[in-house]
Amino acid sequence: MSIANALKIGFASVVLMSSSMxxxxxxxxxxxxxxxxxxxxxxxxxxxxxxxxVELSFGSSGKFYAQIANGAPYExxxxxxxxxxxxxxxxxxxxxxxxxxxxxxxxxxxxxxPQKVDPLGKVLDEDSFNRLALANPKLAPYGLAALQTLxxxxxxxxxxxxxxxxxxxxxxxxxxxxxxxxxxxxALSQITENHKIxxxxxxxxxxxxxxxxxxxxIIVKGAERNATAQAFLDYLRSNSAxxxxxxxxxxxx
Amino acid sequence: MHLTEExxxxxxxxxxxxxxxxxLLLVIATPxxxxxxxxxxxxxxxxxxxxxxxxILPPTVLGFYxxxxxxxxxxxxxxxxxxxxxxxxxxxxxxxxASIVYSLPFAVYPIQNxxxxxxxxxxxxxxxxxxxxxxxxxxxxxxxxxxxIFSAAVLTFAHTVGEFGIVLMIxxxxxxxxxxxxxxxxxxxxxxxxxEAHGLAALMLAFSFIVLLLLYGLRHKRNVPHGAMQ
Numbered sequence: 001m002s003i004a005n006a007l008k009i010g011f012a013s014v015v016l017m018s019s020s021m022x023x024x025x026x027x028x029x030x031x032x033x034x035x036x037x038x039x040x041x042x043x044x045x046x047x048x049x050x051x052x053x054v055e056l057s058f059g060s061s062g063k064f065y066a067q068i069a070n071g072a073p074y075e076x077x078x079x080x081x082x083x084x085x086x087x088x089x090x091x092x093x094x095x096x097x098x099x100x101x102x103x104x105x106x107x108x109x110x111x112x113x114p115q116k117v118d119p120l121g122k123v124l125d126e127d128s129f130n131r132l133a134l135a136n137p138k139l140a141p142y143g144l145a146a147l148q149t150l151x152x153x154x155x156x157x158x159x160x161x162x163x164x165x166x167x168x169x170x171x172x173x174x175x176x177x178x179x180x181x182x183x184x185x186x187a188l189s190q191i192t193e194n195h196k197i198x199x200x201x202x203x204x205x206x207x208x209x210x211x212x213x214x215x216x217x218i219i220v221k222g223a224e225r226n227a228t229a230q231a232f233l234d235y236l237r238s239n240s241a242x243x244x245x246x247x248x249x250x251x252x253x
Numbered sequence: 254m255h256l257t258e259e260x261x262x263x264x265x266x267x268x269x270x271x272x273x274x275x276x277l278l279l280v281i282a283t284p285x286x287x288x289x290x291x292x293x294x295x296x297x298x299x300x301x302x303x304x305x306x307x308x309i310l311p312p313t314v315l316g317f318y319x320x321x322x323x324x325x326x327x328x329x330x331x332x333x334x335x336x337x338x339x340x341x342x343x344x345x346x347x348x349x350x351a352s353i354v355y356s357l358p359f360a361v362y363p364i365q366n367x368x369x370x371x372x373x374x375x376x377x378x379x380x381x382x383x384x385x386x387x388x389x390x391x392x393x394x395x396x397x398x399x400x401x402i403f404s405a406a407v408l409t410f411a412h413t414v415g416e417f418g419i420v421l422m423i424x425x426x427x428x429x430x431x432x433x434x435x436x437x438x439x440x441x442x443x444x445x446x447x448x449e450a451h452g453l454a455a456l457m458l459a460f461s462f463i464v465l466l467l468l469y470g471l472r473h474k475r476n477v478p479h480g481a482m483q
Binding site: 060062063065066084087130131133136138139163164165166167171174175178179180 | 317320321323324325326340342343421422425426427436439440442443444445
């Protein structure tokens with residue numbers, strides 16, 4: 001083999017390698033904890049369909065905000081609210097025109113006890129529960145929705161002494177799940193699988209009792225020209241992804 | 254710097270929690286460390302290992318298991334209910350119990366080290382001079398163990414003030430009951446109220462620095478040999 005041929009082969013293999021790298025991109029996605037289950041399923045499908053790889057990190061939106069504002073290497077941020085993606089965009093740390101609502105959360109009053117919560121949520125007005133768990137309204141969108149619901153029902157003052165506040169909706173769920181709180185406001189998605197509530201008793205709070213819990217996605221600064229990140233957001237909007245999102249107890253727009 | 258009513262409540266609660274835990278832990282840890290430092294029992298190693306386990310689990314995970322244990326179906330929960338105390342999670346005393354578990358190694362090891370360094374000699378001398386066991390412990394051993402006990406107290410206090418994962422888990426963020434300064438700061442950070450968070454953090458560091466400075470200064474004075482005082 002001549003030197004020229006060897007060079008040709010070497011060059012070709014470099015081209016091949018780099019082209020295969022283009023077709024198998026890795027993107028890092030920061031995901032609000034409440035969306036853990038649906039995004040795992042969606043990411044798996046996306047990986048199968050496109051040969052790209054999605055690395056998911058789960059955590060609170062507040063922490064992700066702080067990390068991304070300080071240059072964390074995520075390409076996509078799926079927040080639990082609209083405020084944090086917007087603030088990142090305002091600060092130039094995310095791309096404003098990529099922000100959209102990928103899911104809408106539904107609030108539910110839940111107990112592990114199959115008899116505890118009646119279909120109209122009247123249990124809130126009774127003295128039959130020890131503690132009422134809710135996420136911290138200052139920090140978590142589901143906590144704010146819980147507070148708005150109690151305000152709608154004019155039960156804030158009556159129930160306040162029984163509140164225990166989780167730092168996020170996952171911890172609030174644990175308070176009820178471990179029976180330390182008889183009842184609690186959690187996300188419908190936490191107790192739903194395949195469109196069904198898996199255990200206990202629940203009251204799905206009517207939409208008009210609280211402002212919509214819109215969860216927004218956004219592309220992070222530095223990934224504005226990343227085709228895989230854009231493809232992933234498009235995939236999130238596709239019918240098949242939206243079906244998965246609905247099956248976990250979220251509404252879609 | 255502007256402190257809100259809630260900040261002040263959280264600061265007061267934290268000091269109350271750390272002092273309570275420190276006092277109780279010294280009472281619990283001293284006899285335990287005494288035994289560990291002097292025994293040649295075959296149970297020594299397993300028991301020492303057991304009490305170090307709280308250092309292994311991440312605090313929020315440890316908090317989660319305490320939540321399970323202290324809950325209505327947990328063995329601690331059933332015990333406290335049958336004793337008529339009720340359930341511990343989301344109460345001040347629940348935090349005290351959890352903090353004692355969490356800080357136990359920090360209290361035991363400095364005292365155990367002091368006991369081991371002490372050796373048998375002072376106690377034997379005291380015995381030949383006719384001192385009874387209690388007399389020996391309180392009048393001979395304890396004064397000699399002071400530096401170890403002092404370190405245990407400082408470490409326990411500081412560890413409890415800075416404790417976060419466990420109180421977050423079993424506290425439930427109740428004002429004046431379980432919302433300590435660490436949780437209050439975390440709330441500020443998560444709510445993106447960074448200015449308030451910086452203020453509290455600075456105050457907490459400054460306060461702790463002054464307290465530790467005073468304590469170490471005090472200890473240094475005490476350690477000055479008698480000859481030098483004259």
